[in-house]
Amino acid sequence: SVSIEFGKTLSVRRTPIPGLVVLDLPVHGDARGWFKENWQRAKMTAAGIDLPDFGPVQNNISFNDAVGTTRGIHAEPWDKYVSVATGRIFGAWVDLREGDTFGAVFTTELDPSSAIFVPRGVGNSYQTLEPDTAYTYLVNDHWSPDATYTFLNLADETASIDWPIPLDEVEISAKDKEHPRLADVVPMPPKKM
Amino acid sequence: SVSIEFGKTLSVRRTPIPGLVVLDLPVHGDARGWFKENWQRAKMTAAGIDLPDFGPVQNNISFNDAVGTTRGIHAEPWDKYVSVATGRIFGAWVDLREGDTFGAVFTTELDPSSAIFVPRGVGNSYQTLEPDTAYTYLVNDHWSPDATYTFLNLADETASIDWPIPLDEVEISAKDKEHPRLADVVPMPPKKM
Ligand SMILES: Cc1cn([C@H]2C[C@H](O)[C@@H](COP(=O)(O)OP(=O)(O)O[C@H]3O[C@@H](C)[C@H](O)[C@@H](O)[C@H]3O)O2)c(=O)[nH]c1=O
Numbered sequence: 316s317v318s319i320e321f322g323k324t325l326s327v328r329r330t331p332i333p334g335l336v337v338l339d340l341p342v343h344g345d346a347r348g349w350f351k352e353n354w355q356r357a358k359m360t361a362a363g364i365d366l367p368d369f370g371p372v373q374n375n376i377s378f379n380d381a382v383g384t385t386r387g388i389h390a391e392p393w394d395k396y397v398s399v400a401t402g403r404i405f406g407a408w409v410d411l412r413e414g415d416t417f418g419a420v421f422t423t424e425l426d427p428s429s430a431i432f433v434p435r436g437v438g439n440s441y442q443t444l445e446p447d448t449a450y451t452y453l454v455n456d457h458w459s460p461d462a463t464y465t466f467l468n469l470a471d472e473t474a475s476i477d478w479p480i481p482l483d484e485v486e487i488s489a490k491d492k493e494h495p496r497l498a499d500v501v502p503m504p505p506k507k508m
Numbered sequence: 509s510v511s512i513e514f515g516k517t518l519s520v521r522r523t524p525i526p527g528l529v530v531l532d533l534p535v536h537g538d539a540r541g542w543f544k545e546n547w548q549r550a551k552m553t554a555a556g557i558d559l560p561d562f563g564p565v566q567n568n569i570s571f572n573d574a575v576g577t578t579r580g581i582h583a584e585p586w587d588k589y590v591s592v593a594t595g596r597i598f599g600a601w602v603d604l605r606e607g608d609t610f611g612a613v614f615t616t617e618l619d620p621s622s623a624i625f626v627p628r629g630v631g632n633s634y635q636t637l638e639p640d641t642a643y644t645y646l647v648n649d650h651w652s653p654d655a656t657y658t659f660l661n662l663a664d665e666t667a668s669i670d671w672p673i674p675l676d677e678v679e680i681s682a683k684d685k686e687h688p689r690l691a692d693v694v695p696m697p698p699k700k701m
C-alpha cells in the first residue's frame with residue numbers, strides 16, 4: 316500500500332470556488348495499518364473547521380481498477396463529502412452554478428489523509444493515480460436513475476483541466492464522453508427554499 | 509483486485525442475534541471497476557429491507573495491511589453500519605446486551621457486495637482475509653476518547669469464535685489483548701429514553 320502522512324491536524328483550506336473546502340484528516344497509523352475518522356459531524360461543523368452542517372442520506376463507493384480511470388464532470392443538486400479509502404486521485408472541480416464564479420476551476424490530489432466538501436452545483440471529477448483506488452462519498456440527498464443533472468465534458472477547452480494522464484489513454488464511460496462543453500451547460504440555479 | 513459478485517438484489521438476511529442484519533448490496537461492474545450505493549437511507553428503511561431508520565454522524569475507515577489483522581471485540585452505545593470498501597473480512601459478532609441472547613455469536617464473511625447492520629450493544633470484531641483491506645462504517649453517535657465501552661476478549665472460550673487464522677499468528681492491538689472474558693463483562697443495559 317502507498318505511504319500516507321499520519322498525524323495531521325484536522326483543518327480546512329478554502330479554494331477559489333466558494334464553499335469548496337479541502338480538509339486535512341488525522342490518520343492514526345499503527346502496526347495493524349491505520350484508522351481515521353473519515354467524517355465526524357460535530358468536529359467538522361465546529362468553529363475552526365466550519366463546514367456547513369451536513370446530514371448524509373447516502374454513501375457511495377466507486378472502485379477503479381486501472382491507473383488513469385477518469386469519471387466526471389458531474390454536478391448534482393446536493394452536497395458531497397468526498398474522500399479516498401485507498402489509493403490516490405487527481406481531483407478537478409468546476410463551478411457550474413449560476414453567478415460570477417461559473418466556470419471557475421480547482422484541482423488537487425487527494426489521498427486517505429485528505430477529503431473535500433463539494434457544494435451542490437459544483438462539478439466533480441477525478442482521475443486515479445494508483446491502481447485499485449476506492450473513492451467514497453457521502454451525499455445529503457437521494458440519487459435517482461431518471462433525473463438529469465448538470466454535466467461538463469472532461470475535455471472542455473475552457474476549463475482546460477491539466478489531467479496527469481491524457482484522456483485518450485484512459486478508461487472513461489460512454490456517458491461521460493457525451494457531456495457538453497461549457498458554453499452549452501445550463502448553469503445550476505440556487506436551491507429553492 | 510479480488511473478484512466480487514456484481515448485480516445482486518438489495519436484500520437482508522436476519523441472524524440469530526436480534527437486530528443484527530446482513531445485507532446483499534447491488535454492485536454495478538463496468539470497464540472502469542465498480543460502483544455501489546454502500547448505504548442508502550430511503551431504500552434501506554423501505555419495506556422489504558426494513559432496517560431501522562439510521563442517521564449517521566460519523567464515518568470511520570480502518571485500513572489493514574496484512575492478512576489476518578484482527579480487531580475487536582467492541583460494543584459501543586450506538587448502532588453501526590459496517591461494510592468493506594476493498595478486500596474481504598471474516599466478521600464475528602457477540603451479543604453483549606442484557607437479556608436472553610447475551611453471549612449469542614454470529615460469524616460470516618463480508619466483501620464489497622455485502623454489509624451488516626450492528627445494533628448498539630452487540631460486540632463487533634473482524635479478521636482480514638486479504639491484504640490491504642479497507643473497512644468502513646457509519647455510526648449514529650460520536651465516539652469519545654475518554655469513554656469506556658463494553659469489550660470482550662477475541663479469544664474468549666465461551667464465544668469460541670473459529671478465527672480463520674489463529675490469533676497468536678496475527679496483528680492485534682495491545683488494548684485488544686487485555687479485554688475480559690465473557691463472565692467478567694458487564695452487559696450493556698438498554699438505552700435510556
Ligand atoms: C451515481 C449513482 C449511480 N448508480 C448506478 C448507475 C450505474 O449503473 C452505476 C454507475 O453510475 P455512473 O453514473 O456511471 O457512475 P459514475 O462514477 O460515473 O458517477 C459518479 O461520478 C462522480 C464523479 C460523481 O461525483 C458522482 O456523483 C457520480 O455521478 O451505478 C446508482 O445506483 N446510484 C447512484 O447514486
Ligand SMILES: Cc1cn([C@H]2C[C@H](O)[C@@H](COP(=O)(O)OP(=O)(O)O[C@H]3O[C@@H](C)[C@H](O)[C@@H](O)[C@H]3O)O2)c(=O)[nH]c1=O
Nearest residue numbers: 343350351352568570579580582584632633634651681
Ligand atoms: C474508534 C475511534 C478511534 N479513534 C482513534 C483512537 C486511536 O488513536 C486510533 C485507533 O483506535 P482503536 O480503538 O485502536 O481502533 P480499532 O480499530 O481497534 O477500533 C474499532 O474496532 C472495531 C472492531 C469497532 O467496531 C470500532 O467501533 C472501533 O472500536 O483511532 C478515533 O479517533 N475515533 C474513533 O471513533
